[in-house]
Amino acid sequence: MGHRNFSLVIFNSVQVFQAGLVTENSFVLAEGWYDDGIFHVEAFGLPPPEKAETTRSYFGNINFFGGPSPIQVKASSRLAKIEAENTEVMFVLLSDVWLDDSKVMEKLNTLFMGYSAFPPTAFILCGNFLSSPKVLSHAKTLQECFQELGSMLSNYPDLINTSQFVFVPGPNDPVHSTILPRPTIPNSIIDGFKKKVPGAVFSSNPCRIQYCTQEIVVFREDIVTKMCRNCIKFPNDGNIPSHVSF
Missing domain, CATH: 3.60.21.50 (Purple Acid Phosphatase; chain A, domain 2)
Known part of the structure; x- marks a missing residue:
């Protein structure tokens, strides 16, 4: 769809909410129809995440994780060998x-x-x-x-x-x-x-x-609580773990 300036978005007609917690300022995919300056939303969901393999197919072995090496550690055969030997x-x-x-x-x-x-x-x-x-x-x-x-x-x-x-x-x-x-x-x-x-x-x-070849991020935050607090629409089944995946 091309760029349009919607004067009004109607969510009352939403019939399908995909799994996930939609919060303020999040990116979403909305499906519906546009009529006379009004976008009527029928289905609402979060965009699918891109797999690491897909990203790597475009950017190769560039180090996104950080550290002194310009090449990601997963590409190091030496580190992979050390990791395999140290059980x-x-x-x-x-x-x-x-x-x-x-x-x-x-x-x-x-x-x-x-x-x-x-x-x-x-x-x-x-x-x-x-x-x-x-x-x-x-x-x-x-x-x-x-x-x-x-x-x-x-x-x-x-x-x-x-x-x-x-x-x-x-x-x-x-x-x-x-x-x-x-x-x-x-x-x-x-x-x-x-x-x-x-x-x-x-x-x-x-x-x-x-x-070695493992890249670990440790993040201590009550993120699920904050997401629930800022959720635009709470899941009908109330089963939060099924709507949150990291």
């Missing part, structure tokens, strides 16, 4: 690690104890790191909690020396911005922890992790 690789991913909750700390200690004999490649811990926002003492409380976590990890030197610890801030963690990407947790909060776990990485949110 013991393991990433432990946790979210909403509430460091001010005694039960969470107890379970973390059990987790670290269990992995101490066989350290995984990385622990990726995502916020929020406090169970509830502390308006006046948030930063101080979080600083004390990280110091306690550092003391706990000091009991497991093999984990500190072998595993990579990555911390991704959550929506309520104290950072200097409310827009994405969220910056790292301020150094004033984590200095004490990093003295005990010097190899720890405090990343932005979202962050990118590259392991």
